[in-house]
Amino acid sequence: MDFDLPREHASFRDAVRELAQAVALPLAAEVDRDHRFPHEAITAAAEAGLLGVLIPREYGGAGLDALAFALCIDELARACASTSVIVDVHTSVGSEPILLFGDDAQKRRWLPRLASGELLGAFALTEPASGSDAASLQATARRNGDGYVLNGTKVFITNIGRAGLYIVFARTGPGERAAGVSAFLVPADTEGVRVGQVFKKMGLNGSPTGELVLEDVVVPASNRLAAEGKGFTVAMRALDSGRIGISGQALGIGQAAVDETAALLKQRGHEQGDDFTLADMATRHESARLLAYDAAWLCSSGRPFTRQASMAKLHCTDTTMQVALDALQIAGEEGAVSGSPFERHVRDAKALQIYEGSNQVQRMVIARSVLQ
């Protein structure tokens, strides 16, 4: 039993931290305020190879594991949550499905461009009437000769308008719920692909979220990921890893809140009530960190990790929400002023309890596993 990070992972984390603190942190308040894409941070991350963390070296990636991925997202989020979610979605649900389910040609065609950051990845599963109940999605992919014709509207798509490649889930066999879903690789510049409404959000303002509209989008059959009808499996497996990324995001935001609170208390003086709140924040944060590392470690070791990933996502995000609120409470009015990191952490943290499977869905996954 050994809870220390392996040395390579620790030095990788340190390198990401250095980059994130130097490039992403100075942008955090501005991209939040102006709702603008943190392109400087994404470019720097791409140059440092952080957009290909999980992609093997033969495809131009860094060839690292889920633990390194979690550490990467954690460090980015500690500096700028918007930057972290862009990289997270790109890396896990936006690229990893190709690695896990793609054929050789698909891997060779897409992975190097995703790893280099030439293309940003995105994941288009959710629809207006299909959120937690993903199997009820209505977008269609009609077979047409050697290809498919896609129609439908996807919502809450992270990296909307910035992504070069969308992994789109659509129904190839109507009426069969999960068994009728297939996955497609849809380049953003395909005719009929359009960005719909881009949402104004409570937080994560530097990360664009919006609608992806598909109108008679023709893709060749070679762009179908995995077999027909296997799309739901692709989506669920992608989300398992995705949850490790979200846990990492939560850890980064939580760590920033803990550190900023400690710094504030040291500077302004403090009573025991504040001390105890900080002690609880740090303790819960530490427990969350270990759950995330456990899930990532199991994933990296090739062992089952679905239950642990859900536990990590649930506990990390609930903990970070509470930690962010407690930090804001300690900071007081000063922390509630726009531009303060304290109020931004609260707004950013809230999304994490909702996306990539709301925490209610995580509880369903965990309960199912516990009651099995």
Add this chain to the structure above:
Amino acid sequence: MDFDFSEEQVAIRDTIRELVQDRVAPRAAEIDEKAEYPKDIERLFAENGILGIPFPEEYGGISGSSVTICMGVEEIAKACATSSLILAVQALGSYPILVAGSEEQKKRLCPPLASGEKVAAYALSETGSGSDAAAMKTRAKRYGDEYVLNGTKQFITGGSVAGTLVVFAQTDPDANAKGISAFVLEKEHSPWQAPKLEHKLGIRGSPTAQLVFEDVKVPAANRLGDEGAGFKIALAVLDRSRPGIGAQALGIAEGAFDYALNYARDRKQFGQPISSFQGIQFMFADMATQIEAARHLVYMAATKVDKKAADLTKVAAMAKLFASDMAMQVTTDCVQVLGGYGYIADYPVERMMRDAKITQIYEGTNQIQRVVIARSLLR
């Protein structure tokens, strides 16, 4: 990084698990009801080497690893928190010797404990000195080659059944914390009295004794460390023992969780098992997640004990705080799952809820843990 136990640890765990299920679990309700020290369980643990877990092989033991101690405490606590204290306090009462004893002292004092011939206890608290341990009044005066102890210790777990007792006493009352020294009392040479046992909410079979020292003579050779080093030793020991309390809390919570889960599968209301209701399912999901989070903190703290890590104090306090608060919440929720049946003594979860409470209080209240954690963060 490796979240798994070693093969050897798994083998020890499985042995303990089997023994506990066969011999301890059937006794747990009775031990609680009668509030009697389970001497039979103590002997069972002695015969099976469990009391030797806190000691390295060179002192007659089988491990000495905090991870292994925690694992044992957790397994026992799943069935009976009182019985888990037999191992936890064996570790607590021995740590001062292992941490601060000379080689001669370790070689002399540990083997009878490691073999299970004797059990150990740890006497720090007094009536007027709980969280403020440095305020103790028990006095040790030196006369030639021995010290004479006078005073009263309060809330000493296992103090009435121990054969070896580590006592903290003032050798220089003017120096406050720096005047405290630690002594190992062997019952046969330095007999103390235990005139009163407390009636308690939980861990009722574990004797919580008031100990009285009236001119008790202790050889100077049984002083641990230098004169005045006692307070430091006391704190160093608590850093090492707190993960064990976390493990106890973890075990209590798991015992209650497992029981409530089986109950929820069987219990039918509105024509279906109550486990089919999402409100109940979410309770189990939250409990399972909190238990898992606590487990990692406890075992990380235990690995830090074994590695003598620099941030041990903080992490041990976090493990104790989180696991005990978790256990209180989880056991309370388990009583809730069982409803009226959870509240009555025919079912074990009310006992587990009562047992959980002490884990938030002893070996440093959770308020003290927060003081310790905040101090390390705000340094």
